[in-house]
Amino acid sequence: xxxxxxxxxxxxxxxxxxxxxxxxxxxxxxxxxxxxxxxxxxxxxxxxxxxxxxxxxxxxxxxxxxxxxxxxxxxxxxxxxxxxxxxxxxxxxxxxxxxxxxxxxxxxxxxxxxxxxxxxxxxxxxxxxxxxxxxxxxxxxxxxxxxxxxxxxxxxxxxxxxxxxxxxxxxxxxxxxxxxxxxxxxxxxxxxxxxxxxxxxxxxxxxxxxxxxxxxxxxxxxxxxxxxxxxxxxxxxxxxxxxxx
Numbered sequence: 001x002x003x004x005x006x007x008x009x010x011x012x013x014x015x016x017x018x019x020x021x022x023x024x025x026x027x028x029x030x031x032x033x034x035x036x037x038x039x040x041x042x043x044x045x046x047x048x049x050x051x052x053x054x055x056x057x058x059x060x061x062x063x064x065x066x067x068x069x070x071x072x073x074x075x076x077x078x079x080x081x082x083x084x085x086x087x088x089x090x091x092x093x094x095x096x097x098x099x100x101x102x103x104x105x106x107x108x109x110x111x112x113x114x115x116x117x118x119x120x121x122x123x124x125x126x127x128x129x130x131x132x133x134x135x136x137x138x139x140x141x142x143x144x145x146x147x148x149x150x151x152x153x154x155x156x157x158x159x160x161x162x163x164x165x166x167x168x169x170x171x172x173x174x175x176x177x178x179x180x181x182x183x184x185x186x187x188x189x190x191x192x193x194x195x196x197x198x199x200x201x202x203x204x205x206x207x208x209x210x211x212x213x214x215x216x217x218x219x220x221x222x223x224x225x226x227x228x229x230x231x232x233x234x235x236x237x238x239x240x241x242x243x244x245x
Contacts, residue, residue, distance in 0.1 A: 028061025
């Protein structure tokens with residue numbers, strides 16, 4: 001019998017032309033990420049060629065229980081660094097069955113702006129910094145912090161190296177490489193001033209693709225921290241510190 005890692009790493013192209021597409025969307029909080037997978041008959045590189053899909057919006061805080069269907073519109077495709085091969089990650093936005101963007105779908109309004117001829121002619125470039133904190137799963141306390149206590153003063157941790165100064169680098173580097181594999185224009189990473197806090201940068205990217213790439217990078221980071229058994233926080237101040245030496 002194959003071990004679980006053997007099955008996870010199966011190369012589907014050896015036995016079938018079918019591929020797996022992971023449809024990703026933003027949940028009801030505006031920051032949580034949701035996803036589910038479907039089988040496609042073959043490789044797809046154009047999001048307009050992908051089928052729309054649906055989900056139960058009452059389970060994500062995006063629709064009432066008596067009218068819960070929400071429709072996913074595929075908008076951007078990235079290579080899947082987890083399943084690899086021809087499998088893909090698909091960034092979607094969400095609509096009612098009548099085709100109206102739901103309230104948490106901010107992408108639809110942005111797409112109208114970025115597709116305006118005057119904006120297209122400007123070729124707007126964006127570079128986005130994303131800070132995040134890695135938390136110990138069972139106690140929701142940053143990596144590198146003593147449980148229930150606080151680290152030393154800031155200074156040694158920013159862009160640092162060393163087991164007593166840089167915490168979670170294996171996750172950070174895994175994310176960096178996974179984003180490059182996926183086709184995300186990730187331009188760098190660095191340790192931040194607080195132990196357990198890191199940053200990555202996306203861009204320069206043109207127009208709405210900057211947002212699509214950022215959300216794809218966030219999703220990949222959520223998946224990597226899931227594998228590592230670490231909690232991810234995008235909160236700029238995840239710990240309410242009353243005393244910091």
